[in-house]
Amino acid sequence: MDFGMDEQTAIVRDTARKFFREQCPSSRMREILATEEGYSPEMWRQMAELGWLGLVNDESYGGSGGTLFDLFTLVEEMGRALLPSPFFCSSVLSGPLIEEAGDQDLKKALLPQMIRGEKILTVALLGGEGRPDFDDPTLRAHPVDGGRYELTGTRLLVPFAHVAGGILVCAKIEGAASDGPTLFLVDPNTDGLECVPLDTLTKERTFALRFNRARVDGDRIVGGLGQGGAHMGHIWPKATVLKCAEMLGGMERVVEMTVAHVKERHQFGRPLGALQAVHHACFEMATCLETTRLVTTQAAWLLSQGLPAAKDLAMAKAWCNDAYKKCAAIGHQLHGAIGFTEEHDMHLYSQHAKASEMTFGTSWHHRSRVADELGI
Amino acid sequence: MRFTFTEAQEAFRAEVREFLRSEIEAGTFSTQCGDLIQPGSREFSQKLAERGWIGMTWPREYGGQGRPYVEKAILMEELFRVQAPIGYHFLADRQVGPALIHFGSEWQKEHFLPRIVRADEGVAFCLLFSEPNAGSDLAGVTATAVRDGDDYIVNGQKVWTSAAHAADYGWLLAKTDLDSSANRYESASEFIVDMKTPGITVRPIVNMAGQSHFNEVFFENARIPAKSLVGEENAGFKQIMAQMDYERAGLERLMQNYPLFEQLKQHLRDTDPSETPEAFRAWARDQVAQLEIEYGIGRLLCYHTAWTIDQGKAPTAQAAMCKAFCTQYEQRVNDMASQILGPVCQIRRGVAWSPLRGDLAESLLWGPSYTLQGGSVEVLKNIVALRGLGLPRK
Numbered sequence: 093m094d095f096g097m098d099e100q101t102a103i104v105r106d107t108a109r110k111f112f113r114e115q116c117p118s119s120r121m122r123e124i125l126a127t128e129e130g131y132s133p134e135m136w137r138q139m140a141e142l143g144w145l146g147l148v149n150d151e152s153y154g155g156s157g158g159t160l161f162d163l164f165t166l167v168e169e170m171g172r173a174l175l176p177s178p179f180f181c182s183s184v185l186s187g188p189l190i191e192e193a194g195d196q197d198l199k200k201a202l203l204p205q206m207i208r209g210e211k212i213l214t215v216a217l218l219g220g221e222g223r224p225d226f227d228d229p230t231l232r233a234h235p236v237d238g239g240r241y242e243l244t245g246t247r248l249l250v251p252f253a254h255v256a257g258g259i260l261v262c263a264k265i266e267g268a269a270s271d272g273p274t275l276f277l278v279d280p281n282t283d284g285l286e287c288v289p290l291d292t293l294t295k296e297r298t299f300a301l302r303f304n305r306a307r308v309d310g311d312r313i314v315g316g317l318g319q320g321g322a323h324m325g326h327i328w329p330k331a332t333v334l335k336c337a338e339m340l341g342g343m344e345r346v347v348e349m350t351v352a353h354v355k356e357r358h359q360f361g362r363p364l365g366a367l368q369a370v371h372h373a374c375f376e377m378a379t380c381l382e383t384t385r386l387v388t389t390q391a392a393w394l395l396s397q398g399l400p401a402a403k404d405l406a407m408a409k410a411w412c413n414d415a416y417k418k419c420a421a422i423g424h425q426l427h428g429a430i431g432f433t434e435e436h437d438m439h440l441y442s443q444h445a446k447a448s449e450m451t452f453g454t455s456w457h458h459r460s461r462v463a464d465e466l467g468i
Numbered sequence: 469m470r471f472t473f474t475e476a477q478e479a480f481r482a483e484v485r486e487f488l489r490s491e492i493e494a495g496t497f498s499t500q501c502g503d504l505i506q507p508g509s510r511e512f513s514q515k516l517a518e519r520g521w522i523g524m525t526w527p528r529e530y531g532g533q534g535r536p537y538v539e540k541a542i543l544m545e546e547l548f549r550v551q552a553p554i555g556y557h558f559l560a561d562r563q564v565g566p567a568l569i570h571f572g573s574e575w576q577k578e579h580f581l582p583r584i585v586r587a588d589e590g591v592a593f594c595l596l597f598s599e600p601n602a603g604s605d606l607a608g609v610t611a612t613a614v615r616d617g618d619d620y621i622v623n624g625q626k627v628w629t630s631a632a633h634a635a636d637y638g639w640l641l642a643k644t645d646l647d648s649s650a651n652r653y654e655s656a657s658e659f660i661v662d663m664k665t666p667g668i669t670v671r672p673i674v675n676m677a678g679q680s681h682f683n684e685v686f687f688e689n690a691r692i693p694a695k696s697l698v699g700e701e702n703a704g705f706k707q708i709m710a711q712m713d714y715e716r717a718g719l720e721r722l723m724q725n726y727p728l729f730e731q732l733k734q735h736l737r738d739t740d741p742s743e744t745p746e747a748f749r750a751w752a753r754d755q756v757a758q759l760e761i762e763y764g765i766g767r768l769l770c771y772h773t774a775w776t777i778d779q780g781k782a783p784t785a786q787a788a789m790c791k792a793f794c795t796q797y798e799q800r801v802n803d804m805a806s807q808i809l810g811p812v813c814q815i816r817r818g819v820a821w822s823p824l825r826g827d828l829a830e831s832l833l834w835g836p837s838y839t840l841q842g843g844s845v846e847v848l849k850n851i852v853a854l855r856g857l858g859l860p861r862k
């Protein structure tokens with residue numbers, strides 16, 4: 093057992109924290125959220141220059157060859173800043189997915205562009221019922237002449253589809269010999285694909301995609317027929333722990349903001365923070381944060397070492413969901429009405445808590461995995 | 469960074485486990501849960517001593533092994549897993565030794581430490597802190613120790629003293645500055661008291677589990693030599709607070725009912741799914757998985773605290789958080805186990821109908837003490853808020 097942070101990781105953390113403090117203070121974050129794109133192309137370029145967009149991609153594609161743990165730390169800082177950007181869908185999900193599943197030609201064509209920030213990629217994970225269904229997708233691919241396919245079905249909550257240069261989807265090929273779903277890279281401008289903006293709890297740009305016999309070429313299949321579910325399954329645990337990292341970062345900020353607030357604000361002639369009820373509420377927040385840090389770091393470390401981590405990962409996401417939500421609820425309570433305003437940042441974090449709880453598995457889902465691991 | 473144990477640590481764990489397995493096989497002790505620390509026998513403690521497992525973290529010059537706290541945590545985890553009977557040396561090992569190493573005189577170190585490490589006869593300790601009117605507010609103790617030539621004369625009453633009836637020595641906190649204007653945090657001192665000293669009376673108190681675990685201890689002009697004073701006169705409160713930082717977050721705070729939780733999981737594995745309603749099973753799986761997560765996190769908190777100490781840092785707020793978290797988890801375990809087992813949870817040991825060997829009923833009876841002894845959850849929360857988060861006192 094060694095809970096110390098490696099030097100390399102500490103450098104990533106310090107650089108990232110400084111970068112986001114300067115480039116993405118809350119005022120700037122709100123400006124970015126209000127733009128049409130929903131991210132800052134300028135900052136995106138800077139992040140590309142820092143080597144972040146391909147942090148864990150192989151150097152032969154222009155990536156930085158970093159570890160999962162470096163990425164964990166970077167994403168934690170993004171969560172703390174609530175950076176509005178396609179980083180998660182592009183660099184966390186798509187980049188590693190292409191590197192894992194794509195053939196050399198595709199990787200050589202696509203990854204350097206993505207890593208240089210010239211092309212944003214996204215992944216359409218959720219079916220029309222709003223559940224990740226890559227094992228058995230509701231999206232259908234109907235083979236047509238010339239080795240092409242027509243995709244039909246709905247995908248929900250697809251981030252940054254409006255600026256994506258490619259959308260990864262799993263679809264089931266009708267009449268195929270292989271049962272498994274196949275991964276396609278879809279051009280967003282293809283005929284028969286409609287992109288409907290969704291107004292959600294967070295202001296993050298996200299869309300419903302309607303595929304109505306949308307055409308894709310056979311050469312846009314990524315990683316072989318019937319292999320899509322397996323590829324997704326392979327990157328899923330890492331993406332899950334990185335979502336935890338983002339949540340951890342958000343929690344840190346909530347605790348910081350709230351503790352600062354109760355020290356500052358006076359009622360009854362003394363700081364709120366001098367009241368014991370407030371002490372104990374702050375204890376709960378601090379405990380949520382500390383425990384989340386330990387349990388998510390553990391899962392990330394195990395995954396980065398290639399060690400078995402199924403149970404630890406399920407523990408991490410289940411705990412993270414509940415702890416972030418609890419922190420956010422206490423944060424709101426201790427802020428009083430000011431935290432209920434548009435102007436205050438508190439709500440950005442509480443909605444982030446809810447949105448991230450809903451991705452990569454709810455607590456019940458993960459506790460059920462833990463129970464499976466226990467054999468009960 | 470590393471979330472696994474080294475090969476040497478794994479080997480050490482295996483060695484401890486093997487030792488305990490053979491002891492259990494030989495019928496040396498049962499693995500049932502109840503008391504925080506199973507009352508011990510000196511013979512058992514000696515077996516640990518022979519292996520260098522008492523005073524493991526202490527410097528070699530005092531008979532210790534100079535090993536890291538993380539390794540001690542491994543040892544303790546294995547001992548608590550099977551509720552090994554380590555009562556004879558536990559307090560001396562956890563509390564008395566480290567406190568003496570920090571604050572004790574050379575004479576005290578030489579006189580006590582090697583004997584504790586060997587589990588010699590006559591070195592079982594108890595802790596004489598709490599009083600009828602000084603529990604959480606320990607600075608309010610009113611027992612007095614008044615200097616008289618080469619001695620101190622002790623008067624007053626202590627209470628809730630675990631195992632005082634079996635102790636050779638007591639670790640006492642008593643007022644030494646009796647001036648009423650004295651700062652209450654700077655007027656008490658720590659002493660080591662021979663429990664056979666004339667003027668000391670120990671009276672058992674039966675606890676709600678029906679056991680005489682703790683006691684009242686009365687001092688009536690008990691005369692103790694001046695060399696019993698530990699550290700500085702009137703610095704006792706500060707010394708105790710520092711000692712607690714190091715000794716608060718042991719795995720005993722997580723594992724007092726560990727066998728219960730293990731049996732609960734096994735019970736669910738053994739239950740025929742066709743005999744339980746599906747909804748019940750889904751519910752029980754969810755609840756037990758939640759406890760498993762909490763246990764795993766509690767364990768991380770304990771190891772993290774041990775590691776922090778190994779880094780040479782005081783784990784004040786961290787240790788308080790750890791203990792608060794872990795003891796609350798323990799209470800949820802017995803509650804959940806009772807909800808899963810149903811009405812038979814009430815049946816105590818000794819009959820065939822008592823579920824989980826009767827460990828469940830025992831844990832339900834001991835449960836309220838989990839979040840009290842060694843500092844209540846509320847007081848621990850205060851420590852985290854005030855000292856960890858820097859919130860104002862007023």
Ligand SMILES: Cc1cc2nc3c(=O)[nH]c(=O)nc-3n(C[C@H](O)[C@H](O)[C@H](O)COP(=O)(O)OP(=O)(O)OC[C@H]3O[C@@H](n4cnc5c(N)ncnc54)[C@H](O)[C@@H]3O)c2cc1C
Nearest residue numbers: 595596597598603604628629630837840841842843844846
């Ligand atoms: C099984 C057992 C074994 C024990 N063994 C020993 C022993 O060996 N030696 C020894 O010296 N003592 C021992 N104790 C005593 C133990 O340390 C005390 O019970 C504990 O410190 C609480 O003190 P109290 O019981 O007087 O409760 P009180 O201090 O009266 O507290 C009662 C309640 O009020 C709350 N409270 C008190 N102060 C505050 C505050 N500032 N803020 C918020 N809430 C507060 C407490 O959290 C608690 O819930 C033992 C206790 C138990 C249950």
